[in-house]
Amino acid sequence: MSTSPKAALTVAEAVARARTAALRLAVLSDDLRRAALLAAADALQLRSPEILAANERDCAAAEQLTEGQRLSPAMFKRLQVDERGTAAMAAQVREVAALPDPLGRELGITALDDDLTLHKVTCPLGVAAIIFESRPDVIPQVAALALRSGNAVLLKGGREAEQTNTALVAIWCDALAQFPEIPANAITLLHTRQDIEELLRLDDGIDLIIPRGSEQFVRYIKAHSRVPVLGHGAGICHVYVDGAADLKKAVDVAFDSKVQYPAACNAAETLLIHQDVAAAFLPEMLARFEAAGVEVRGCPRTQALSGGRPVLPATEADWSTEYSDLIISIKIVGSFEEAVEHVNRWGSKHTESIVTEDAKAAAEFMLRVDAAGVYHNVSTRFADGFRYGLGAELGISTGKLHARGPVGLEGLTTYKYRLVGNGHTVASYIAGERTFKHRPLK
């Protein structure tokens, strides 16, 4: 039940075992899945010292890396786990346990005919693989989501967190071992970079791959995978300050969208301003940005209205750049129309916000902008599974199929059609002896 015997398995074997495990996980009761998660949460808290000791070994090893291999300060910080971190992991697992059961939900019921009833019912996907960098807290989060939704899961973390990850999975497996109904292969930790290459080819055995890491990392996985990938590409988000905006709200929303956490994919990269309010809006906005150390790159009209504050010239390349940093581009637009067109042309279909007091303009923007999130008078930084109330986040999807935007438990479910009859044959409908009624019951 620990990870060591599995290390000797090939990835194909591990996937085959996960598939068998998935069939058993799919039939576990809601009570049992919840009880198992609470047991795992308790174990994470109780055995916190083991996690911290393993993490210390990882951190010490990271510190001894030579110049070229060394982790960036940001990556090193994400690797570190402290007592508060393990408590947060346990709390996260308990939150997932408390979510309503995602399985067996009736999405629709139709009486096709007398005694012939079709039920569309949610069920688990089967086997998911998560490939992630640094942050060991991905493990309890994703393991919890997978078990809550009756899925088997394969995990491949970064080498820099190997000790921490191994300790976390061992604790998780030990906690689940007290439930004889839960198969040992519900969760599998993979260990080498080669394992990833093999994972990406196993489209027969894996239902979904979720990469969590930098944009380049996600792009690499997407380009090389035969298995469907749920993840996000670029995060080029806009805040549009409409002609009918409340300018105080506009400054707050734009500032939060850029500054609150500029490295996030849901941070804004470009601010669009309607020409009617640009002169009134820019002084306060530029002052706030300057005070926060934000580099501003503006169109010529923005530069002209800068009031002496520093505004570098923006080029077309700025409209398609995700800075992930304290840099923002600003463009003054001649009309609402121009703003919508700019967003649909340059945005990455992630999250787009309009600031306006004109309800009609807001509705129009939210209808016409093609993005996973369309916001009115709200910071783009709200695009997040926790903030949306999904309990935990599997990832954010900028694709349109299956799941879009922040994805929680639902991303790990699909549905099946259950059809219950009484010896019904198609031949009798073709012969005209029977006709369909198609009465929706739900």
Added chain:
Amino acid sequence: MSTSPKAALTVAEAVARARTAALRLAVLSDDLRRAALLAAADALQLRSPEILAANERDCAAAEQLTEGQRLSPAMFKRLQVDERGTAAMAAQVREVAALPDPLGRELGITALDDDLTLHKVTCPLGVAAIIFESRPDVIPQVAALALRSGNAVLLKGGREAEQTNTALVAIWCDALAQFPEIPANAITLLHTRQDIEELLRLDDGIDLIIPRGSEQFVRYIKAHSRVPVLGHGAGICHVYVDGAADLKKAVDVAFDSKVQYPAACNAAETLLIHQDVAAAFLPEMLARFEAAGVEVRGCPRTQALSGGRPVLPATEADWSTEYSDLIISIKIVGSFEEAVEHVNRWGSKHTESIVTEDAKAAAEFMLRVDAAGVYHNVSTRFADGFRYGLGAELGISTGKLHARGPVGLEGLTTYKYRLVGNGHTVASYIAGERTFKHRPLK
């Protein structure tokens, strides 16, 4: 507005225009989309002679093909359109018009906080491409589904139906031209085989590709596409006659599943029989199969119980073969357990049926079998969009993501999150000035 000027466009240009058209289609009212479909249906009926004349030219050309290029009789039959065929096309379009609006449906509403409300709302995918063989009736069907759901569509049919397809698209475009809100590039007919290769690479511009044709054809598209593909692989479906089956129903269901239309992907390939009822069930079943000219391949126990009727020996290869013909393999299983394991091992996750009067066994089968359709006392042949009441069928999916089983309008929609606030910033939640409420409103 006809197809000829577009023939000169590159595929990439056609896709770019379709994307622009999609943004306009997404905002059309339900009334307008319905009215346009009814106008198109009328035009198909009114201009039926043009369709029939074009089809006669295609059929004449097909008849003049040399031996090696000649269409199979089945393909030729699918190519032919008669007066009844054009009436059926018009009726189909009217049925799609009558379906409830798939757009703007609120899938969920959550109050994240005071004055901060999240709406999960359905919207169109954007641009879909359909690649199909022979049957020209795919055009009005798919064009109707696309317009009903606010999507732009690219169509590539087989060369053998070129004249008919061109006439159908021209009539469709002419009918839509009276609605100035509908962009001319809502529908585009592509003309060459090279167009397909290019389509498959354009994952930036196309949201979904739907291949309709033989299994090899679908497999080819799946293997070569960077764009997500919705389609079905093999259709290896089972009927399991449980120990508690009503044997009269079992014979009817198994016979219909195999014989009613053996070329369909939802026809049964293997019949599993519980050993307790095999001796009582087989004589009547084998007699029915023999009378219908069905070749039976059985396990040794089936052969032993054949009562002199012809049963060829089944090999392991039979469990994984889609005959698409009047051939069935039969296996006698020792237990319910063995039946479920056989289905999960050899089935293609398409449609699986149990025949039993034991409600518990039925529920267990439907829970444990991993397939798009799990049936109780019903022929597998019901796995079809029309029979499910979806109005029309985009295709059948054996994948688990996005859409599963017979797929109608829903397959062409996704959702967006609309978040409406009043100047809310994430910083105020991080600072603890505000806390999330996450109150589900729907």
